[in-house]
Amino acid sequence: MLETGLIVGHHDEPLYWHVPNDRTVVSLPDSETLWGKLWAHFKYGSLKGFAHSHPGSGIPSPSHTDVTTFAAIETGLGVPLDWWITSQDHVVLLRRVPPGSHNTPGFQHAYFSTVIEAPPWTEKLRRLSEPNEEI
Amino acid sequence: MNDNEAKVNVTFSGANGDLLEPVPFSATDAEIKSWVTEAVTNGSVPGIPATSTADFSDFVIDRFAATEIRPNLLILRPKTPFGQVFEIIR
Numbered sequence: 001m002l003e004t005g006l007i008v009g010h011h012d013e014p015l016y017w018h019v020p021n022d023r024t025v026v027s028l029p030d031s032e033t034l035w036g037k038l039w040a041h042f043k044y045g046s047l048k049g050f051a052h053s054h055p056g057s058g059i060p061s062p063s064h065t066d067v068t069t070f071a072a073i074e075t076g077l078g079v080p081l082d083w084w085i086t087s088q089d090h091v092v093l094l095r096r097v098p099p100g101s102h103n104t105p106g107f108q109h110a111y112f113s114t115v116i117e118a119p120p121w122t123e124k125l126r127r128l129s130e131p132n133e134e135i
Numbered sequence: 136m137n138d139n140e141a142k143v144n145v146t147f148s149g150a151n152g153d154l155l156e157p158v159p160f161s162a163t164d165a166e167i168k169s170w171v172t173e174a175v176t177n178g179s180v181p182g183i184p185a186t187s188t189a190d191f192s193d194f195v196i197d198r199f200a201a202t203e204i205r206p207n208l209l210i211l212r213p214k215t216p217f218g219q220v221f222e223i224i225r
Contacts, residue, residue: 024218030214031215031216035212038215052217052218063217065218068214072194075190075193075213078148
């Protein structure tokens with residue numbers, strides 16, 4: 001399994017499959033290309049959010065890297081996005097908690113996580129997360 | 136602009152702009168973030184509204200050496216890694 005990403009449009013359509021050569025089983029490295037695609041789709045008005053896959057099964061949860069990246073991208077774009085994480089058998093949707101609505105010490109960035117039914121692009125995201133699979 | 140200087144481009148809050156003055160191309164990431172934070176805070180980046188709470192701690196800097204058609208360029212953008220990337224938390 002290799003972590004894989006997807007930029008998702010407002011109609012839940014796939015906009016860009018993120019399958020960099022340097023991805024690993026547990027990480028998608030920083031990517032200037034991905035930022036360029038996110039910015040372009042934001043400027044087109046087509047950007048809803050970003051999905052990425054995690055290894056294994058069960059309800060996935062975001063890493064510290066995930067959450068700080070969510071927040072950095074939203075800061076750059078000036079808008080909140082939808083963030084999905086898939087495992088082999090679950091999908092969660094994360095959205096930022098509005099500023100001022102939480103006061104947990106030590107948490108700069110807080111996101112609600114909800115288990116949802118698999119969006120239509122889920123099967124392909126899981127397939128592309130397998131080694132040697134191509135778009 | 137001198138050969139050892141660079142233009143700084145910033146993306147913040149859905150807007151994009153350049154610092155008014157060039158900076159040393161060899162400046163550290165921390166120095167660049169500090170100058171950009173000050174500029175965005177006081178509203179001196181054309182195209183980017185003044186924001187007193189501007190925070191670039193989770194942004195990264197892409198460095199592009201000069202070409203025949205473009206001077207040295209530094210781009211400050213949000214980071215984009217996901218997963219278990221090892222980070223030093225200070």
